[in-house]
Amino acid sequence: MDAGDGACGGNQSARSDGSAPARRRTDAVGSQTAHRAQFAGRPVEHCRQNRQNHRGALGGQPPGERHHHSADLHLPIKETAAPGHPAPHGGRRRHPRGRRPAHLSLRVRAHPRLRHARHHAVRAAVRPGQAGAGGRRHERRRRDPLPRPAPVAGPALVDVGHGPVLRAEGLRLEEMYKNALERRIEADLHLGRHHELLGELTRLAAEQPTHEGFQAKLMLALHRAGRRSEALKVYQRTRSALARELGLDPSNDLEQLHRAVLAADESLALPRQRTPVRISRTRPPRQLPPEGTALVGRQPQVAALLSALSARQHHAPPVVVITGPPGSGKSALCKQVGHRANGPYTDAQLYARLVDAQGRPADPRDVLAEFLRALDVPEDRIPATRSERCRLFRTWTADRRVLVTLDDVVRTDQLLPLVPASPDCAVLVTARRQLYAPEITATVEVGPLTAEEGLRLLTNVLGKHRISQDEAAARELVRLCDGLPAALQAAAARLQLRPHWPISKLVKGLRGETAGPGNGGNQDLVLYSRVERSYRLTSPAVQSAFRVLTRFEVDAFTPRRAARLLRISEVQTEALLDELVEFQLMTAEPGEGDDLLQYRFLPSVRAAGRRLPADEPDELLSPVYQTVPATVPATCAAIGDACVSELGAQPERAPVSS
Known part of the structure; x- marks a missing residue:
């Protein structure tokens, strides 16, 4: 039997030999896919040569002569016809005994140290910093901890003859084991298992006296166990070992841990388990108020x-x-x-x-x-x-x-x-x-409704029959309410509560309110509460200007005319008027002639302004006066008196000058 057949035969004998232990397929040391790609389609002679090369990776001896922990190397072999020698049966060579061609791969019995590393990697699947997000998983581990396998002494693949490939693989497995071990210890420390870790950490620290990670974890476990003096002794031993063997000082992390142990820093205490925020709603919130009645003109x-x-x-x-x-x-x-x-x-x-x-x-x-x-x-x-x-x-x-x-x-x-x-x-x-x-x-x-839209709103509430009985009064009601839906709704509600009232009776009452101060019986109809809330949000100077200007029955205010009434400068008056527009208490529109802008009150807003409390002093304008030269207020006051006479209106309270 040649070398290629021997490879196949050896594998078959291993399968048929009942005394040979069953081999479990694990992660291959080399990539199985890579080997198949390398050897697929090559003649048997090429496989024989490469088999010899892989023997060198295992120290020069055949795999079968190794310990049962060693890696058995089987190469993917596919018999093909050599160039110039056509294969029988349609170009496909049959195996001598009718068996299918063997595609053998690298099979490894897992080394105990590798299994130990995998076990710890599974236990440390959640990093300590993420323990809060997996609280239930950690609590389950706390209640039912996994059994830990006994640690394996010696480096990985210690009983396998090392070639250059397996030597590098052994170093990789050793680093993976250390990394998994440290992560598992960190997770156990985070879960409060410092008492359980003391024995294991003491052994690891003694075996590797210059490994600062193990020394720091041992110091932390001792500190949490209430053995601060022993934690400080660990630091002294580590510092001496580093100086003696490596000529180094402890790292900054280890020194900070030493200072924290000396100071009994609260940051070294066991971190409190945080319950994650869990949003569990059967139905999402729907907080919008009801729609209300249908809108008109919007x-x-x-x-x-x-x-x-x-x-x-x-x-x-x-x-x-x-x-x-x-x-x-x-x-x-x-x-x-x-x-x-x-x-x-x-x-x-x-x-x-x-x-x-x-x-x-x-x-x-x-x-x-x-x-x-x-x-x-x-x-x-x-x-x-x-x-x-x-x-x-x-x-x-x-x-x-x-x-x-x-x-x-x-x-x-x-x-x-x-x-x-x-x-x-x-x-x-x-x-x-x-x-x-x-x-x-x-x-x-959003502005006022038109006359037709306002009439349609009243019709929707009061009905066509009642509106048709006094349509002229209904249109006048829309005008007195300035086409504002809230005022119209309040007027319609008043008429609904008094079905014996004709619409003209309510109109007469509103005319009396808009002409001058009344008894406050119909404040809802002139939107007093709504205007008053906006008024309270303005500055004191704007409030005073609003109270003064709403006393006059003026169709439109230019900055010049308003300045004469307020007895302040025109520039300051325009600033106050603009703020009233900003709070929707006035409207601005293009002016005529030299006046670029003119400002208007809606009649309902003016009526609400006249109902503001009378005990509020107009001296709120005094900060404005203080910014004006001394000669200006007297001049403005004189002009203001003339303006009042010109308008033919006597305000209830004269503006106060400085």
Whole structure:
């Protein structure tokens, strides 16, 4: 039998010999695929030559003559016809006994040290730093620890004659064993098994006195076991061994550990097991309020809002703001659009109102806490600070689809912390004032209804029969309410509660209110509460200017005319008027002649301004006066008196000059 047949025959004899131990296939020292690619399709003569080469890797002796732990090398052999010698049976050579060609590969009986390393690698599959995320797995190991095999003495493949290939492989296995062993010890230390580790670490530290990793782990285990003095002795022995054998000082890590043991640093204590945040919701939160009644005359705004919400950004979610004067129906529009657009936002639909019952701006820190509770974050895991809550909220929304609806936003610093992180989310906002921030992608203005739209709203509530009885009064009611949906809804509700009233009776009452101060019986109809909340958000100087200007029945204010009434400079007056426009308490439009702009009050806003408490001093304008030269206020005061006479209106309280 030639060498090639011997290889095959040896394998067959090993299979048929009952006394030979059963060989288990494990990871090959060399790649089986690589050997097959190397020898596939070669004649037997090539395989014989390479078999001799692989004998050299095993120290020059045939595999069969080695200990049962050694690697038996079998080469993939496929008999092919040599060049010039066609094979029988259609170019395929049959085996002498009808057996199929043998494709033999490198087969290794796992060395005990390799099995020991694999066992520790499985035990340390979770790194110590990740133990918190696998708390249940670690607790299961704590309750039912895996049996540890007895350590194997000596290096890997110690009883195998080393050629250059296996020598390098033995070094690799040795490093893998050490790495797995250290990771398993770190995991055990993290799980609080320092008492169990003391014996093993003492042996490892004695065997390798210059291995700083084992020495540090032994010091830590001794410290946690309450044996600080012995931990300090380990450091002294290690420092002496390093100086004596290597001429080195301990590393920085070992020195820091030594100082921490001396100081009894709390950082060396057993880390507390942290329970991971688990979001387990049966159904996602749906916090949007009910839609309410159908909107009238808002189809263009609804289409614009839906289009802006569906415009996806690549880096951030769309943030769409609805603005308009008090009572224009911003909140009702927001609810309607929120319900129409909520289809894609399957993970959560969150809602919050950003002013409290007293009209004070809400703290976004509290709103974030409400959102996190709605998302089933445990109370003890909600951070204390606003920035931490914001980061947790953005982390949760980073890969989800969430619609956030915010009503009555006052400032941008309320809005920005509540913006989610994913571009698949969206934010719908109503604001009492004009807002600007780079994150805002669209702003939709909502104004009063037209006369026909206002009449249709009243018809929807009161019915066609009642409106047809006094249609002229109904149109006058729409005009007195400035076409604002909230005022019209309040007027319709008043008439519903008093079915015996004709519409003209309510109109007469409103005419009396808008003409001058009344008894406050119909404050809801002139939107007093809504205007008053916006008024409280302005600066003191703006509040004083608002109270002064609403006393006059003036169709439009130019900066020059308003400055004469306020008795301050024209530049400062224009700044105050612009702030009133910003808070939607006035409207601005192009002026005539030398006046570029002119400013108007809606009649309902003017009526609400006249009902503000009379005991608030107009001296709030004094900071403005202090910035004006001394000669200006007296001149402005004189001009202001002349202006009042020219307008033919005597205010209830004269403005105070400095």
